[in-house]
Amino acid sequence: MKHLIPLLTTLLCVSFYAQANTTAAGKTILARGAVVATDATSDQQRSLKRRDTVYGVDRITTGEKSKAQFSMSDGGLIALKENSVLNIANYDFDAVTQQGSASIELIKGGLRSISGVIKKNGGSYNVKTPVGSIGIRGTHFELQLVDGDMYVAVWDGAIDLTLEDNSILSLGSNEPFSFAQVTSLGDVIKTTQAPAIFTQSIASININGESDAQQEQITENSVSENIASENIEDADILLTDIYAEQQFQAVSNASLIDQIAQRQGIFNYQATSFDVSSSLGEVSDFSMSMAVDFDNGTVPDGEISFNDAGGNWYAAYSGFIDLTKLDLAVTFASHNNNKATGEIDAIFLNDINTITGDFNLNEISNPVINTSGSFRLEP
Secondary structure (H helix, E strand, C coil): CCCHHHHHHHHHHHHHHHHHCCCEEEEEEEEECCEEEEECCCCCEEECCCCCEEECCEEEEECCCCEEEEEECCCCEEEECCCCEEEEEEEEEECCCCEEEEEEEEEECEEEEECCHHHHCCCCEEEEECCEEEEECCCEEEEEEECCEEEEEEEECEEEEEECCCCEEEEECCCCCCEEEECCCCCEEEECCCCHHHHHCCCCCCCCCCCHHHHCCCCCCHHHHHCCCCCHHHHHHHHHHHHHHCCCHHHHCHHHHHHHHHCCCEEEEEEEEEEEEECCCCCEEEEEEEEEECCCCEEEEEEEEEEECCEEEEEEEEEEEECCEEEEEEEEEEECCEEEEEEEEEEECCCCCCEEEEEEEEECCCCCCEEEEEEEEEC
């Protein structure tokens, strides 16, 4: 028995040490592709999926054509891009006192972040990067590492980046610039427009009969394609507005994100209201459906159908859940016997029982024949 006491003591100490160093930092709300967490204290790896906990000792890695999004313990949000490595060095938050501190390190790739209660209540929130350390002043920002250079975008609030030579680069609200590139040599290039790298970081699904692996393609933001022929200055401003507002504004609703993360199963949504117009006049017999698979974070299928004077409009679409946004792609469309193309956008509105959005379709051979509309879907 006397030999068991030291053994039990050792086991208890190990157990206490493990618990002390595995404080829950947040939970996974989206994991697509290869998303792996490595425990820094044991080097043990685990694949992450929706609802999995991430800890204050985790190093998170995303692979090719992969992405991850996390709701942190203080209500903050972190979205990790493909081919990225993020080290959660520390993320301590006391839900009772509403106080805490956080330190994360971007080693490779890119991330988006919205700070939570820790920073709101004056706590220390630090982001380390290969080119310097970022102090947060209550903000919504994005980073991307490319060949040793770091690109920075501040969409809301402000940051102070302390560079390796101890100089400070301030970006965001009340600063002359909100965007910058810091080269591997330490040179700083400030801009008033978003660097082009941030116009290509939105994942979408391109489905035309390919395999599942082929479907998971990272494509350029359709917005950049639509305005490619516009004046470059106007295009940059438009990209900034769209990227900052449409892609990021909704993600700050932590309560809604929690609802999405907790719901399980497949739910079928139907149109309860709509407003549709056609270049050929009045429309009739409108119907729209959408299946949402909350377990896998996908929209496996959806359909739109209605008639105008030229015949029946039909569109099939699919996609996946991206925080509170539904990242959708039209996979097939037609008008009567003519092939068509188009786009569809949708978000969860206030709660998971309401989806709103809009769409536009046009005949490929004759684009002047087109239709567009808005919709509201409910289970």
